Amino acid sequence: MNEVHIHLVVNHLPIVGLLIGLLVLLTGSILKKPEVKITALGIFVFSALASIAAFYSGEGAEEIVEEIPGISETLINAHKESAELFFTVILILGGISLITMFLEINKFKFAKYGFVLVFVLSFASVIIAENVGTTGGEIRHSEIRNDANLIQIHSDDDDDEDDD
Numbered sequence: 001m002n003e004v005h006i007h008l009v010v011n012h013l014p015i016v017g018l019l020i021g022l023l024v025l026l027t028g029s030i031l032k033k034p035e036v037k038i039t040a041l042g043i044f045v046f047s048a049l050a051s052i053a054a055f056y057s058g059e060g061a062e063e064i065v066e067e068i069p070g071i072s073e074t075l076i077n078a079h080k081e082s083a084e085l086f087f088t089v090i091l092i093l094g095g096i097s098l099i100t101m102f103l104e105i106n107k108f109k110f111a112k113y114g115f116v117l118v119f120v121l122s123f124a125s126v127i128i129a130e131n132v133g134t135t136g137g138e139i140r141h142s143e144i145r146n147d148a149n150l151i152q153i154h155s156d157d158d159d160d161e162d163d164d
Helices: 003-010 012-031 034-065 073-105 111-140 156-163
Strands: none
Touching (some): 012 034, 012 111, 034 073, 073 111
């Protein structure tokens, strides 16, 4: 198992966890159930931790994938930039979630402001996560991308020239 395999396994965890966490947070808020909201915070912390594995395995996966003929450097760079932003935002979300969890468990009245901040950050994270997922998928899935203006690292023609 190489870093591409690891990246493919773990890259979905932060995105799916984020979506589940947001749904759990909304449910807990609507039902006014602190336990459910705390569960959402735990899911956000898990998602932030999973993003560490996804981000750092992506660095190694890049080194392997860019050697594959037909892979676009443009798409890799777009995904990398999007992933860096998502990584930063989800780590902040995880940290704020942890602080809010502490405040809620210890019954601090201003924990409600933490939940507002968590909701805003989680919603923003979902928007960024959609871009990360799409740009990552476009690297290998030609059916979801627009091939205009792509700079390929290797082309099939390069292999033919090496044979001469």
